[in-house]
Amino acid sequence: MDPSNKLTWIHSFLYLALISISVHLLHTLLISPKLGVNHQNxxxxxxxxxxxxxxxxxTFKILQVADMHLGNGELTRCRDVLDSEFPHCSDSNTTRFLEKMIQLENPDFVAxxxxxxxxSSATDAAESLFQAFGPVIKSGIPWAAVLGNHDQESxxxxxxxxxxxxxxxxxLSQTFPTVEEDTSNPDGRKKQVPKIDGFGNYNLRVVGPPGSGFANxxxxxxxxxxxxxxxxxxxxxxxxxxxESQLNWLRRVSEKNRVTNPYPTEIPSLAFFHIPIPEIxxxxxxxxxxxxxxxVACSLVKSGVLETLVSMGDVKAVFIGHDHTNDFCGALKGVWFCYGGGFGYHGYGVAGxxxxxxxxxxxxxxxKNSWGGVRRIKTWKRLDDEFMSKIDEQVLWEK
Incomplete structure (x- = not known):
């Protein structure tokens, strides 16, 4: 073999060996730990x-939390607070408010x-989500969420x-339903749900008290x-x-709930979403x-939400957010629409x-000897003031 060719072959071999070793080290030290499963952790x-x-x-109690607007924890300053409050106000105030609400009201579910x-203020969406939902996770209370118009900006x-x-x-949140019971089949088989617009369309059910005829x-x-x-x-x-795809799904679920209801009493429903409808x-x-x-900041498009809810008949109240300084409940064609009121200190508000x-x-x-169906649904609000004041208690629906 020509000595120059032999030298070239050796250089090529050493170069390939160096590349192989580098790739192995890169996978072992950097990539594999991220992709692999640490069974201890x-x-x-x-x-x-x-x-x-x-x-x-x-009883069954729900805590609605609207517009937390969590950013980066203690590094995120408050908006629209009194000058005397600003120097020591951050996302931590929002977290403490949620902790106080959980302790005071002891809800069965948080929406x-x-x-x-x-x-736009959250540098790491996952970390901000952990901070936002941390108090309810720590409490062990079941909860569910939908998205607003700012969540995805991180x-x-x-x-x-x-x-x-x-x-x-x-x-208990879901991205979207994939299967549902097929009421046309007596064996209760599941069928695929047609694709639905959006992420976060789902249905949750609450059963009766333990030991009652409604327990299951x-x-x-x-x-x-x-x-x-x-x-x-x-x-x-x-x-x-x-x-419309969401409304079609909503109608199907409502009808299924109606036809599969084994009791003569009506099953009332509550709806939760972020952006108010134009009819408000x-x-x-x-x-x-x-x-x-x-x-009211809403879409230019009237997509038929109100007409759908009215025709379904089971939705007694809808709980929304988005407009932080609206906190009213009001009825439209027999359906209540209730704002949660701005919860978070990094979201806009009004000083004082x-x-x-x-x-x-x-x-x-x-x-006389057992529970019946839902008799009444009422609501009130709590303020994050010195006394955690309870205001605006009202009955939304009564049988």
Whole structure:
């Protein structure tokens, strides 16, 4: 062999060996630990020990948390607070408010109705989500969430956000339903659900108290819907809206709940989404309780949400967010629409106007020897003031 060729072959061999060793080290030290499973640290999502269920006293309490707008924890400053409050105010105030609400009201379920994190201020969406939902996870209370129009502005898409939220401890959230019971088949087989717009459309059921005749049957129903973020209509920027595919799914679930109900009593439902519908802005709104303080920011598109809810008949109240300084409940065509009120300190508000949260209480009908269906649904709000003041208590629906 020519000595020069032999030298070239040796150089090539050494070069390939160096490349192989480098790739092996890169995979071993950097890539493999991220992709592999550390069985010592691996953990399974924590689940609630029982389904959503009324208490033995015939009550079920929901805490609505609207517009937390979590950023980066203590590094994130508050907006629209008094000058005396600003120097020591951060996301931690939002966290403490949630902790106080959980301790004071002891809810059976927490519903987060969007803008859980403020994406433009959150450098790491996952970390901000852990901070946002941390107090309820620590409490072990089951919870669920939908997205607002700001959640996806950080490091995750809307689909990634909902997938991540669905995997968090004690979360009952779902990205979207994939199968549902086929009521046309007597054997109760499942069938594929047609593709639905958005991420975060799902149905949750609450069963009766332990030991009652309703202990294994739904007596209260929750619909969660993704109202989207932003859109452009005929060249005009606007907010997104709930699409026809979502409304079709909603009608199917409502009808299935009706035909499979084994009891003569009606199963009332509550709905949760973020962006208000245009009909709230147009009115007229009846029996308003609370503050109508700001312009209703909604889509230009009337997609038929109100007509669908009215025709379904089971939805008694809808709980929304988005407009932080609106905290009223008002009726449209017999359906209540209730704002949660701005919860988070990094979201906009009004200086001196306390952040707030809404509580919803469902009560069962008490028979002589057993419980009946839901008798009444009422609501009130709590202010994050010195006394955690309770205001605007009202009945939304009564049998």
């Amino acid at each position: 691996a953990r399974i999502k924590k689940l609630s020990p029982a389904p959503l269920q009324f208490r033995a006293d015939g 987060f109705t969007g803008d859980n994190i403020f994406g 490091t995750m898409t809307r689909e990634e956000l909902m997938a991540f939220i669905s995997l968090m401890d004690f979360s 049957s739904s007596v209260l129903n929750f619909y969660f819907l993704d109202s989207g973020d932003r859109a452009v209509v005929d060249g005009v920027r606007t907010y997104d809206w709930i699409k 802005k147009e009115g007229p709104i009846y029996n308003m309780v609370g503050t109508y303080r700001e312009y 106007w306390h952040r707030r949260s809404r509580v919803v209480l469902a009560e069962l009908e008490k028979g």
